[in-house]
Amino acid sequence: MIVETAYRWRVALMAVSVAALAALLRFANLGSPQALVFDEVFYARGAYSLLTQGFEGEWGGENQDFASGDVSQLSTDGDYVVHPMVGKLLIALGMQMFGPTPFGWRFMGALLGVITVVMVAFIARHLLRSTLWGTVAGVLLAVDGAHIVLSRTALLDIYLTFFVVAGFALLLVDRARTRRRLLSADAVVTGLGPRTGVRWWRLAAIVSFGLATGVKWSGLWFAAAFLLLSVIWDWADRREAGAERWFAGGLVRGVAAFVATLVLLPLTYLATWIPWFRSPDGYGRDWAAEHPGEGVTWLPDGLNSLLHYHQTAYEFHRTLDSPHNYESNPWLWIIQYRPTAFYFEDVVDVDCGADRCVSAIHAIGNPLIWWAGAIVLAYALWRIVVRRDLLALTVATGVLAAWLPWLPYAHRTIFTFYTVAMAPFLVLVLVWGLSRLAQPARLAGRWWPPGAIAAAVFVSATIVVAGFFAPIWIGDPIPFGYWQLHMWLPSWV
Structure with a gap:
């Protein structure tokens, strides 16, 4: 009776279970660390400015003043920013609900991260026509480190x-x-x-x-x-x-x-861009009026100013080549060769059972997901070219769209954490490969026991690895020696 009920409610159970796992890893201790983590210094403060002034103003003072609750350094001078504002408006929505606190500026990212996990579960269920494989896809994305870390930070x-x-x-x-x-x-x-x-x-x-x-x-x-x-x-x-x-x-x-x-x-x-159009103090808002006869003069001044803004922002992105400790070559993104360290601080007020305690956040994708995913992606590309496999093309397109356009910009200052947009689609590729292993086409959808066992062992191992890496995805205080055990490759340090 219980089995029959569970089967009848299997889709709801899939959604609830993967959402619960994803929420646990994304909302647990979300307000810690009480600091601006990595590029939160740009986006959390920009979001607060949008919330309170309607445009992004320049900030003075120390970067961490904001994390301490000091917002007095926000000025009414427009700040030059090079990314559009949808993400920052969503960050601001979290602060509207919970205040300008770490939990507030991270809330919407965590919420949408959980929703993304559920969407991927339903996508996999639809493509593979299996609630079981949909659940596997949701679980794998739920325990991926890149997705967890980016869901927990206001980037x-x-x-x-x-x-x-x-x-x-x-x-x-x-x-x-x-x-x-x-x-x-x-x-x-x-x-x-x-x-x-x-x-x-x-x-x-x-x-x-x-x-x-x-x-x-x-x-x-x-x-x-x-x-x-x-x-x-x-x-x-x-x-x-x-x-x-x-x-x-x-x-x-x-x-x-x-x-x-x-x-x-x-x-x-x-x-x-409506907030920018409505805010005369936004950066570059009056450029056309201040430069008559320049730009695309047949456009209204507001659009002409916006176009000029975009031209300068594009030039900034195109020529960005400032050395950074964690810049990475996109050719190696698929194996997470040089992941980004978002945060690393010694902790002195917590007893972690060692002489030196640290709190660290590294945007390292779950190694088993990414390394196995790279292998399955190669197989999917072979299927596309040789067998014209439409399902292989369907699951691989997102990975290629997130990866290939960056390859010509390997000389620029870019980071491995950009691969978070690749993660859902790499999971789909991986689960497609696992389904082919466990239910080979030659068996017309029937289970092949050795393949099913291998797939089950792989998923179980991935969850175990996630448990091992969770402290450096969430930032829990740990012994320095335990942190060192997570640095599997020299390039991760």
Whole structure:
């Protein structure tokens, strides 16, 4: 009876269990350390300025004054910032609810991190048609260190990840609905194939990608990759439906989606700048008025000023080449070769059972997930090229969109923690590989005992490794010697 009830409620149990695990690792002691961790110095303070002044003002004083509750150093002079404000507005929402405290400025990242884990579980369940594999995907992302650390700090990348995963999920809903219409259509499938009506879910996905771009411009790469993937899905589904001109039919709808993207995504992105348009004290707000005849003069002054702002910000990003202890080569991101240390301090007021106690936060992805994921990704790429495996392409696209665009910028000052946007999709690749190992195609979905045992052992080992690494993902005080045991590679120190 209990087993039957559990089976009947298996989807709800999946969602609740992975959400609970993710929440435990993201909300536990979230207000610690009582300090601005790594780049929180930019984004938490910028968010507070948006909340209180409506624009990002310059800060004086010491960086850590803000963490101590001193907000008197905020000025009314606009601060030059090089990232859009959606992520900072969400950080500000957390401070609106809980005040300008570490818990307040980290709350929304932790919440959206948990929601992302649940979304990935449902995505995997849909793609692999299995609640069990959906649960595995949710568990693996829940115990990934890169995702945990970024969920627990007020940086922008977790918000980028949330909107990218949401956009991908919306495209999957769009495909499911459109595919159902194509395969069950009463219309004759001659010509371009059956009409599918307005693709509202695809339009919603475009809005989500616009919001991702409003967090960081790298959201554009995901938009391009996933919208192209949705056209490939269309071609495959129209061909399966028997449309005589399946390629032309998919292309026509793809052109329509491209036009919609050219309109909807920029409008969404522009809407995220409304606080800047409404704040005359924002940095560069009056540039056009102060430089008559410069820029794109046929644009209204506000848009001309915004365009100039973006030109200078792009130049900043393009030429950023300042040496940093934790800068990393993107070619090695997939194996987490040089992860970012967010925080490291000696702790003197806590007895950890050793002469030297430290609190450390390292954005190290769970090694088993990333190292095994790199191997499965290589297999997925082989399947794509040799077997034209559409499911392999579906799960691998997000990894490639998060990784390949950075490779030409290996000379720039960039960091491994950017891979948090890759983590959900690497998990999908890994779980796809585990499912093929445990349920090989040659057995038509039946379980292969050796493969199932290997998959179960791997997932169990990943959870054990997560328990070992959790203290340096969360920042719990630990003996210095225990911290050293986590530095598996010399490049991690």
